[in-house]
Amino acid sequence: MKDPSLSVGRIMLRLLGLAIVALVVLAAWKRPDRALNIAMASAAESLCSGVFVSHLDEKRVFAESVAAQPGLHPLLRGMKTVVDGNTVTVRWHGGFEAKATYYPGYGCALPLRTPSAATLAAARALPPASAEPSVQPGDAAMQAAIATAFAEPTQGPRRNVHAIVVLHQGQIVAERYADGFTPETPQIGYSLSKSVVHALVGILVLQHRLDIAAPAPVAAWRDAADPRHAITIDQLLRMESGLDFPEADTGFDPVSRMMFATRDMAAYAASAPLASPPGTRWEYTSGNTLIVSGIIRDTLGGGAPALLAFAHAELFKPLGMEHVLMEFDGAQSLIGSTRVYASARDWARLGQLYLDDGMAGGRRILPEGWAASAGKRTLGALYGSGFWSNVGPGNESIDGLPSDAYFASGKDGQRVVVVPSDQLVIVRLGSTVDPPNFDMKGVVKLVADVRAACCKDSLAH
Template sequence: MYKMKLSAFAALSLLLAGCGASDAGEIPPEKTAEELAYISDASPVDKAELDRAISPLFEDPAMAETRAFLIMHRGEILAERYGEGYDEDTRFISWSMAKSITGALLGFMVSDGRLVLDDPAPVPAWQRPGDPRGEITLRHLIHMSSGLDHTEVGPEGGKTLFEADTQRMLFLDGAEDMAAYAEARTLEAQPGEKFEYSTATSVILSDIITRTLTESTDPKVRRDATMRFVRGRLLEPLGMESTFVEFDAHGTMVGGSIIQATARDYAKFGEFLRHNGAKKGSQHLPVSWVQFMKTSSPNDPAYGGHIWLNKIRPEGRNQVLFPDKGPDTIFGALGHLGQQIIVSPEQKLTVVRLGKTQDDVLRPMTDQMGDIMALFPIEN
């Protein structure tokens, strides 16, 4: 077990060292073996070099604030470090990393034959004769190309923060029945025509999963049916014992943004996808579905089936990973404030970073993650 907690004393020491430096370019003193003990002796990268790449995530104010960081290499924890007040038992909110978990759950339903990717999405509100939303398929939804008029964040299209769908759905007038709020939106584009990243879209998929499992409208029945499915197909097989799934008052899983889990459990999910849906030699999720998740959607090369890919996005869209620093086979579950599960199959890596980093410093933090991963060789 390799872990480190950044103590207040250590932080003060760093501050004092900075105040006493006579030269801004002065090389910091070498760290002791104890300070580097959070990195495994089995690391294929020199421990001091790896620490120099990891430490800015915790110590550089330009990247604040990392609360948990974990590297798994070849299925073993290689490095594990926590900020003050956090440890391996702390549950961290997923934010939009939950979308990738929802994407995997949808894969179980499709592989079971209970849902069909290119059939019209089974949303009752869209099935009235003449409703153009009846043309929306599951593929459109998982590719964020439904055409629905969803605004993810404000200001966008002249809307303020609290007029955006995500805030209204999660915390305001849509919070009691999130799926009903999300499904009530009208079309702003033809299904399949436009990429529109949307937490509301993932909640629609969560609702579809639940209604496929039970016809009941009772919130408790809906919650129980969904949790039996989630536990039996994903959490228990992967050993994700800490993971806690949130539901709204109507019994719909908040599958676009609110799951709670430890850094180790998030890493287990990343490893599951690195192994193409297998765990200890047992194939749980079909390889074909994981490959589908990792294949570029038609309207954005950097987005697959509810997961981000290490590819260049179209002009005018923010880059989300680091296509200039690693293989294009890298993929990741990403969330608000810098929650990240980044997986590199060619490097046998799963890297988890959790914390609270505002959008204006998110790019430096993500670039640092790319620098860390670039230290590891590509393996056969």
């Protein structure tokens, strides 16, 4: 008769062996070393942007943009940062390291996307920006509206509001800046950058160089037998491509790897398989925007220098956006998901372009109706095309926002709100680490308070 304890022992050993194999497979799949490298790259990029582009104190940037991030906070104990010359280095326990280098007139770059000499020359050749005096709100109600938005809550995450600008009927009627910020300070837009990509596509459509309803001109999808061949630029802009490319900001997801560990972001995103037929499912992913960035690059030709010249001549200069910086990946595509900087006034000027149906200074910049399309919902989601939408009836509308409002939105509370019925554009920038909504309640109140201060006749909308 067999000893039952031996059988149990063998079973336990087998289970232990299976558990070890499972852990090895999980580690190989998840690759925590990759996630740690991505975390260090993210921290280095944030520090570089704040210190060198926005000219802020290193400790302030670290506290607001690194230490406060939920994914980075557990790593702070072993993290060391060094700012040397124009380079930021971030290390974790000496085993994981990332560097980000600042290039004047261009921005910051990780080693995988070091800009070419031609790109740096093109960035330095752009006209210098002019000084812009601050406008003080004269109305007490407007002052109170902005002061409330800047005020820190008694509990919960800090708002760290950096700038607010209000345009009414095309004129600046109020603005305020936190210490260290001015009307000329370029500020990272994060996903506000997607709205810049939307505008660049609109210009190319107006020039008959792109057709957003046709199959997207992506080399990897050229074969008509490829199910991705049917994906259109419009579907990419509307986040309904159907690609299996989730965005979770964990360090393990495809978007994290694309952003911090990939040289050619557009090609990496375009390699994703389909998870559903194009146009049938909405899912927000920066991969869609980076594919569009690659299309813009290929349409213009000439890499990053050509795109810099095009964007400034056709978009930024006509709008008076003088404090814009754009960063590119290693394949010279604009990192249009997140890496466009602009002053608060410049972001407001982009919003005004959409409020004015694509017109600026008597010149048509975007196709007629392009702006209205940006605010039209996609598959019932609170997203339009390059902008988030509040347009339409139903419980999905954001309570408190005017029914016709739509807005650009970026990580940590970057917002450009367009309210056509009130002829309003409201910009709110900051470092509000409060995912997933980044003080959306505060933005809704800001919009309501501004409307009450300047637009009493239209509050019925």
